Amino acid sequence: MSSHSDPALMRPRRFSAQGPLKGRIRVPGDKSISHRSIMLGALAVGETRVTGLLEGEDVLSTAAAMRAMGSTIERQANGDWLVAGVGVGGLLQPAGALDMGNSGTSTRLLMGLVASHPITACFVGDGSLSKRPMGRVIDPLSQVGARFTAYPGGRLPLIVEGAATPVPLSYRLPVASAQVKSAVLLAGLNTPGITTVIEPIPTRDHSERMLKGFGANLSVEIASDGARIIRLVGEAELKPQAITVPGDPSSAAFFVVAALIVPGSDLVIENVGLNPTRAALFDVLRLMGGSIEEIDRRDVGGEPVADLRVRASALTGIDVDPAVVPSMVDEFPVLFVAAAHAQGRTITRGLEELRVKESDRITVMRVALELAGARVTETEDGMIIDGTGGTPLPGTPADASVATHLDHRIAMSMAVAGLASANGVGIDDTRPIATSFPVFEQLIATATAA
Ligand SMILES: O=C(O)C1=C[C@@H](OP(=O)(O)O)[C@@H](O)[C@H](O)C1
Numbered sequence: 001m002s003s004h005s006d007p008a009l010m011r012p013r014r015f016s017a018q019g020p021l022k023g024r025i026r027v028p029g030d031k032s033i034s035h036r037s038i039m040l041g042a043l044a045v046g047e048t049r050v051t052g053l054l055e056g057e058d059v060l061s062t063a064a065a066m067r068a069m070g071s072t073i074e075r076q077a078n079g080d081w082l083v084a085g086v087g088v089g090g091l092l093q094p095a096g097a098l099d100m101g102n103s104g105t106s107t108r109l110l111m112g113l114v115a116s117h118p119i120t121a122c123f124v125g126d127g128s129l130s131k132r133p134m135g136r137v138i139d140p141l142s143q144v145g146a147r148f149t150a151y152p153g154g155r156l157p158l159i160v161e162g163a164a165t166p167v168p169l170s171y172r173l174p175v176a177s178a179q180v181k182s183a184v185l186l187a188g189l190n191t192p193g194i195t196t197v198i199e200p201i202p203t204r205d206h207s208e209r210m211l212k213g214f215g216a217n218l219s220v221e222i223a224s225d226g227a228r229i230i231r232l233v234g235e236a237e238l239k240p241q242a243i244t245v246p247g248d249p250s251s252a253a254f255f256v257v258a259a260l261i262v263p264g265s266d267l268v269i270e271n272v273g274l275n276p277t278r279a280a281l282f283d284v285l286r287l288m289g290g291s292i293e294e295i296d297r298r299d300v301g302g303e304p305v306a307d308l309r310v311r312a313s314a315l316t317g318i319d320v321d322p323a324v325v326p327s328m329v330d331e332f333p334v335l336f337v338a339a340a341h342a343q344g345r346t347i348t349r350g351l352e353e354l355r356v357k358e359s360d361r362i363t364v365m366r367v368a369l370e371l372a373g374a375r376v377t378e379t380e381d382g383m384i385i386d387g388t389g390g391t392p393l394p395g396t397p398a399d400a401s402v403a404t405h406l407d408h409r410i411a412m413s414m415a416v417a418g419l420a421s422a423n424g425v426g427i428d429d430t431r432p433i434a435t436s437f438p439v440f441e442q443l444i445a446t447a448t449a450a
């Protein structure tokens, strides 16, 4: 199991003001799209080429698992990745446990794939992943015919025995989760008949876009109540693709907020994915008065992309519409940091899902921001933040550091708070950053050196 569980190996660091962020940077590839390009490439017949794959630990866990189930996945000298697929239905029995590390997306989507193949797989993960709920995918995948033996509470480690004769499902999502939606759709790939997912609240649609791109017969209908009805024809034959992965808006988010709150900043972040199911943070920050300009909007690999020019701005607190939560679900920790520098009060609601991410992101951010001198109040489903109006937060005491609980987004959000603070912010462990954004610290150095 991952060495991340061992406190003796933690890598602490203090992030302090280093002046304005300037020049141009480019963030790595989108994590959600990277996972899916490996998985679908591994199920196509032939060779898929992926340009701009995120080489973060989470995606590498997906790649290792797909290799263990028979596909060949190799990095080329030019940085492209080649995935030789085994074909839908062709996954092999893995010889050992599949180590998912810190990655919820790998775990839930791969459980879906295994559920409709006649193989058995054991999923293990680090201390954070082993606390996260898997019942939300066990329930629908059991209806497909897979059998599960999980730790109490539906947690990892768990064993999936895939169904030899999978049954197509019509499933209405009880929780707004792209991972659950994708798990059911991926199970549908090797299931005869039509698998239907009904999504009352839209979540990121990369699975739908990419399944279509790989040649699956997938349609989306909007019901009279606004729900999305997604239908996938099973026993699909996927055709290999050449995929270019756009930059990850969830990674760009840290630099957007840093440039807004560090005085004098003027930063261009190139090639940021702006799929509407992902990009709500940028709209919310604009409503708060943030200067975020889109330059050269274009299409990359079937996804909208632009360069973002971000200038330091006086922010004003707002009441964030809970309807936007699914389109910025991973960005709330860093939004809280922006709000802590705004004039007035920011109110967020409808964030229950944040409590079951890599950490409980409401409580952990409340404790972290309090330690850094912010005025924050935790509620059952959100956070209320009373901002400084632009005055730097004091930062954490010299001998104190924020507890990140194996959560990359907490570490990076509080690093951003450090860049805008009077005395710096200590982070207990920076290692989890490598799960989604291995070059984060390098890019801070680049942007603050310009
Ligand atoms: O499908 C995906 O790639 C993801 C879906 C979201 O999780 P949920 O489905 O649990 O909301 C998100 O938080 C995660 O970072 C990536």
Ligand SMILES: C=C(OP(=O)(O)O)C(=O)O
Pocket: 058, 102, 103, 104, 105, 106, 330, 357, 358, 409, 436
């Ligand atoms: C929640 C996240 O990822 P995952 O669920 O894949 O661990 C995230 O990246 O913020």
